[in-house]
Amino acid sequence: MTGREPDGDGLRLLVEPATTTRWVRVLYAVCVLLVVAGEGLRFFSHAFDHVHYGFEAWPGFYGAFGFVVFVFIVYCGRWLRGVVSRPESYYRVDEPERSK
Amino acid sequence: MTTWLQSLPPGVIMAVGGLLLLALRGRALQFGLVVLPVVSYGHLLALPAEHVVQLTIMGLDLVPVRIDRLAMVWGHVFHWAAILSAVYALHVQDRVQHAAAIAYAGSAVAAVFAGDLVTLFVHWELTAVTSVFLIWSRDDRARKDRDPEECYRAGLRYLIIQVASGVVLLAGICLRWADGGGLEFEGLATGDITSAPLWAQLVFLAFGIKAAFPFLHNWLQDAYPRGTHTGTVFLSAFTTKMAIYALARGFAGTDLLVPLGVAMTLFPIFFAVIENDLRKVLAYSLNNQLGFMCVGIGIGTELALQGAAGHAFAHILYKALLFQSMGAVLWSVGTCKATELGGLFKRLPVTALCCMVAAASISAFPLTSGFVTKSMTLSAAAEGHMTLVWLLLLFASAGVLEHSGIKIPYFAFLAPTKKDWSAIERPPWNMRAAMVTTAVLCLGIGVFPGVLYRFLDFQIEYEPYTALHVVGQLQLLLFATAAFVWLVRIGAYPHEKRATILDFDWIYRRALPAGWDRVVRRSSVFWTRGGRLAENARQDGLVWIQRWVGDGAALTQTRTIRGIALWVLAALAVGLAWVFWLH
Numbered sequence: 226m227t228g229r230e231p232d233g234d235g236l237r238l239l240v241e242p243a244t245t246t247r248w249v250r251v252l253y254a255v256c257v258l259l260v261v262a263g264e265g266l267r268f269f270s271h272a273f274d275h276v277h278y279g280f281e282a283w284p285g286f287y288g289a290f291g292f293v294v295f296v297f298i299v300y301c302g303r304w305l306r307g308v309v310s311r312p313e314s315y316y317r318v319d320e321p322e323r324s325k
Numbered sequence: 326m327t328t329w330l331q332s333l334p335p336g337v338i339m340a341v342g343g344l345l346l347l348a349l350r351g352r353a354l355q356f357g358l359v360v361l362p363v364v365s366y367g368h369l370l371a372l373p374a375e376h377v378v379q380l381t382i383m384g385l386d387l388v389p390v391r392i393d394r395l396a397m398v399w400g401h402v403f404h405w406a407a408i409l410s411a412v413y414a415l416h417v418q419d420r421v422q423h424a425a426a427i428a429y430a431g432s433a434v435a436a437v438f439a440g441d442l443v444t445l446f447v448h449w450e451l452t453a454v455t456s457v458f459l460i461w462s463r464d465d466r467a468r469k470d471r472d473p474e475e476c477y478r479a480g481l482r483y484l485i486i487q488v489a490s491g492v493v494l495l496a497g498i499c500l501r502w503a504d505g506g507g508l509e510f511e512g513l514a515t516g517d518i519t520s521a522p523l524w525a526q527l528v529f530l531a532f533g534i535k536a537a538f539p540f541l542h543n544w545l546q547d548a549y550p551r552g553t554h555t556g557t558v559f560l561s562a563f564t565t566k567m568a569i570y571a572l573a574r575g576f577a578g579t580d581l582l583v584p585l586g587v588a589m590t591l592f593p594i595f596f597a598v599i600e601n602d603l604r605k606v607l608a609y610s611l612n613n614q615l616g617f618m619c620v621g622i623g624i625g626t627e628l629a630l631q632g633a634a635g636h637a638f639a640h641i642l643y644k645a646l647l648f649q650s651m652g653a654v655l656w657s658v659g660t661c662k663a664t665e666l667g668g669l670f671k672r673l674p675v676t677a678l679c680c681m682v683a684a685a686s687i688s689a690f691p692l693t694s695g696f697v698t699k700s701m702t703l704s705a706a707a708e709g710h711m712t713l714v715w716l717l718l719l720f721a722s723a724g725v726l727e728h729s730g731i732k733i734p735y736f737a738f739l740a741p742t743k744k745d746w747s748a749i750e751r752p753p754w755n756m757r758a759a760m761v762t763t764a765v766l767c768l769g770i771g772v773f774p775g776v777l778y779r780f781l782d783f784q785i786e787y788e789p790y791t792a793l794h795v796v797g798q799l800q801l802l803l804f805a806t807a808a809f810v811w812l813v814r815i816g817a818y819p820h821e822k823r824a825t826i827l828d829f830d831w832i833y834r835r836a837l838p839a840g841w842d843r844v845v846r847r848s849s850v851f852w853t854r855g856g857r858l859a860e861n862a863r864q865d866g867l868v869w870i871q872r873w874v875g876d877g878a879a880l881t882q883t884r885t886i887r888g889i890a891l892w893v894l895a896a897l898a899v900g901l902a903w904v905f906w907l908h
Contacts, residue, residue: 249810249814252803252806252807252810253807255803256800256803256804256807259796259799259800259803259804260800262796263796263797263800266792266793266796270792272791272792272793273793275793276793277707277708277715278707278712278715281793281797285800286797286800287796287797287798287800287801287804288800288801288803288804289804290719290720290723290801290804291723291726291800291801291802291803291804291805291808292804292805292807292808294719294720294723294724294805295723295726295727295804295805295808295809295812296808296812298594298595298598298723298724298727299598299727299808299809299812299817299818299819300817301595301598302595302598302599302819303598303599303817303819305595305596305598305599306599306819306822306824306826309596309599309826309827309828310599310822310824310825310826310827311824311825311826311827312824312825313823313824313825314825315825315827316475316825316834316835317475
């Protein structure tokens with residue numbers, strides 16, 4: 226009853242070492258374009274007239290917020306691992322760790 | 326005139342019909358599994374848009390059916406989830422699991438359409454009792470991740486906590502009844518819950534247990550990753566969203582829900598970063614999403630409430646899709662541990678693409694369902710001038726991208742690995758059909774949000790596709806993705822490790838049992854001395870009993886019937902005099 230999926234050669238482009246660097250450059254370029262687009266909205270439309278908070282109108286606010294928050298979360302996670310990580314068998318009653 | 330079909334509570338066809346599946350096998354079992362939710366949905370659609378059924382049982386005025394706009398949002402999506410999950414589970418030949426799953430879905434639907442608290446309580450408990458079988462059931466395809474003993478224990482903990490939620494709910498109902506209040510399930514409290522009556526606080530607590538409030542949440546991360554590969558798909562849809570509905574129905578505008586919801590959006594993010602079991606990552610992610618809905622309900626404005634309802638609708642679908650894709654990985658590989666996976670995209674491309682659609686949806690990328698629903702809660706917070714809440718929800722939005730948007734698809738399908746997956750079996754057609762359909766729904770809602778808003782009969786105008794919203798959201802998500810790439814390249818992103826991540830359940834799984842062991846051990850000296858005293862007392866007691874009822878004792882000697890009657894008469898007279906004196 227197994228399925229017949231096509232091989233995922235199309236997706237291979239996402240992870241092949243030769244193409245990943247290209248994808249990363251594309252990602253960085255899109256990020257820059259988004260900041261430019263945000264500034265374009267400021268000058269060519271009234272989009273920023275209706276923001277709820279003034280800081281939303283800062284150039285690249287959402288991008289900077291996303292980048293900083295992501296890095297913060299990952300470093301917090303690394304610290305948290307040191308505090309709450311235990312051997313995989315920690316809760317198993319019949320494991321030696323339990324009896325120590 | 327109300328026909329018997331109109332009197333039948335929605336969902337009961339599944340709740341009762343599910344039990345009939347126990348008698349079926351083979352094709353008939355598969356047929357019943359899919360037909361029951363379809364028939365149940367047909368029954369719901371045939372009922373009037375505004376409809377109430379009342380009856381009185383033992384002096385209790387009950388409303389087993391109450392159909393209105395709010396309940397219909399959940400009615401629709403619960404049936405969609407039941408049908409898609411049933412198709413996804415078609416290949417499994419396990420009568421008990423299927424019967425439990427369909428009865429569970431039916432109970433959840435019936436709970437949503439309950440118009441009184443007693444009816445709600447009955448279905449509330451039925452969902453607990455039926456759903457536990459999805460954790461206890463055997464799953465030969467997931468042997469590496471599902472140790473039977475661990476699943477049994479996790480199921481027991483799950484059952485105890487779920488039933489306890491019902492007991493607390495019942496206590497609240499009884500207190501309200503004793504205070505002369507009614508049984509209506511509507512607008513139970515609003516504003517400051519701490520100044521609400523005790524019964525309302527108890528009901529709030531009961532709902533909070535199932536909604537996985539902070540410190541009451543661990544049953545979710547404990548039990549859901551131990552469900553069968555199909556069972557967890559059912560589990561992800563119903564219990565917690567039933568609780569969200571109950572909060573929306575009973576506690577809209579309750580202030581405490583805002584900080585509680587914000588906390589729920591935040592703390593799971595950090596645990597999800599370091600969790601190795603991808604289904605557990607999804608359980609943390611589920612907790613995070615429930616937080617957004619709680620905030621919306623707590624804000625309580627029309628926009629916020631519709632945002633919470635719309636978010637619940639979209640969330641049930643994309644979360645089901647995430648669990649479906651991880652279920653497919655579990656079925657094919659036997660594990661969902663990130664350390665054991667990677668590079669599966671080549672062997673399971675359909676599953677990988679569906680997972681990516683779900684990951685984009687939960688991250689709220691434009692053109693997906695998350696973008697057009699979750700943003701309503703943020704807008705409501707901003708319109709309410711809740712700056713800190715708005716910033717923290719924005720923070721949580723970036724966190725969602727980390728664990729569900731990137732971690733799940735990356736570690737399962739894209740991460741470099743030396744493993745050769747060419748020999749693994751691909752998921753059967755029904756699993757892929759369910760995943761593709763759910764993915765199409767996630768994208769369809771994102772592309773045509775107006776259809777969803779009209780379908781759910783939303784009363785306000787909301788336009789998600791403004792230039793600022795699209796550019797701002799893309800900036801947030803793509804810069805966060807760039808941060809991920811940068812962290813991976815510099816080697817700062819934490820490697821996955823096989824580990825147990827301690828959470829608050831450590832209190833009742835290790836600290837309290839260990840503390841109790843210590844108390845018992847330290848008091849053993851006391852018990853040894855006390856035991857001697859107790860033995861002496863026992864022997865003295867035996868001598869005393871022998872004196873009164875032993876051979877030849879006063880109470881065991883044969884008496885005349887007249888004498889016994891006199892004694893009984895005297896005892897009755899004393900009893901009557903005592904009762905008379907009391908009154």
